[in-house]
Amino acid sequence: MRKIIAALALVLFASLARAETFEERAAPCLGCHGEHGQSEAENTPSLGAQQPAYALIQLFMFREKLRTFEPMNDITKSFTDDDLQKFADFIAKLPKPPCLSGTRDPLASHLIWKVPDNGGSDIVNYQIFRGLTSGSEQLIGQTGGPKPSFDDTTTDPSVAHYFYYVKAINAIGTSTQSNEIDLVVAPLPPVESICTAPGITKLTDPAGDTSIVLGLVNTPAPPGADLKSFQLAQPFEVDGIPKLVFTINTWDNGQSPQPPGSSWYVAIKIPDPPPASTFHYKAVHMTWKAGSTTPI
Numbered sequence: 001m002r003k004i005i006a007a008l009a010l011v012l013f014a015s016l017a018r019a020e021t022f023e024e025r026a027a028p029c030l031g032c033h034g035e036h037g038q039s040e041a042e043n044t045p046s047l048g049a050q051q052p053a054y055a056l057i058q059l060f061m062f063r064e065k066l067r068t069f070e071p072m073n074d075i076t077k078s079f080t081d082d083d084l085q086k087f088a089d090f091i092a093k094l095p096k097p098p099c100l101s102g103t104r105d106p107l108a109s110h111l112i113w114k115v116p117d118n119g120g121s122d123i124v125n126y127q128i129f130r131g132l133t134s135g136s137e138q139l140i141g142q143t144g145g146p147k148p149s150f151d152d153t154t155t156d157p158s159v160a161h162y163f164y165y166v167k168a169i170n171a172i173g174t175s176t177q178s179n180e181i182d183l184v185v186a187p188l189p190p191v192e193s194i195c196t197a198p199g200i201t202k203l204t205d206p207a208g209d210t211s212i213v214l215g216l217v218n219t220p221a222p223p224g225a226d227l228k229s230f231q232l233a234q235p236f237e238v239d240g241i242p243k244l245v246f247t248i249n250t251w252d253n254g255q256s257p258q259p260p261g262s263s264w265y266v267a268i269k270i271p272d273p274p275p276a277s278t279f280h281y282k283a284v285h286m287t288w289k290a291g292s293t294t295p296i
Contacts, residue, residue: 052089060084063076093120095123095168095175108155113149121171123168123170128143132159162182163181262287264286
């Protein structure tokens with residue numbers, strides 16, 4: 001194997017010697033390190049996502065034989081300091097890997113990722129890889145553009161796990177793979193309509209923060225005081241008088257009726273008519289009265 005690598009290095013060295021432009025000089029390097037900077041050869045590192053300072057140090061060490069690997073020692077022995085810097089800068093122009101996240105429902109997997117550092121060359125495409133087990137991913141599609149999201153509609157809801165990673169592509173080459181994610185099916189949320197109570201969810205709130213001075217007042221709030229979500233609807237009214245329906249959901253079942261005087265407040269921020277950029281508030285105050293089974 002070492003003889004084969006050495007022979008290949010000799011060919012690459014000859015190619016480097018004949019090349020005129022820097023791009024021509026760099027092209028043979030990708031013969032070992034991968035056509036787009038992504039190595040598929042055992043024990044040969046990918047160049048994508050390598051930092052320029054790190055690459056410069058490694059190339060310098062190969063040239064000075066402070067790091068011994070005969071093919072690289074032969075290739076770099078004629079490099080000037082300027083050559084080393086140019087190759088390091090070239091490597092740095094490969095895009096960095098994206099940061100991937102996603103969700104999955106019975107219809108599709110929905111992938112989204114943070115746009116990575118493009119190395120100074122615009123990202124033009126992303127490749128999508130999927131597998132049934134960790135590490136078994138195969139290329140299944142691409143975005144065809146710089147959009148940092150992808151919907152995989154070829155999933156089978158009976159498959160328990162799908163594993164994904166993505167790669168970014170720019171004019172220089174391809175990034176290393178992103179982090180791997182494992183997606184399982186989650187049920188679709190219920191369909192909400194403003195025309196049917198309880199309406200659409202306008203806000204949600206985590207459990208355990210029932211008091212505005214939480215941490216200062218340790219007395220537990222009464223049942224039904226820990227807000228979970230708030231929904232708003234405007235159902236059709238046959239009398240033509242529009243009415244708003246407010247639904248307040250709490251993390252516990254609360255109690256009914258509530259103690260007399262228990263109250264809830266809903267404040268609505270309403271923009272003023274244009275061209276004004278100001279706004280005003282309208283508020284709804286709901287209070288349990290003695291003997292009542294619903295707040296008014």
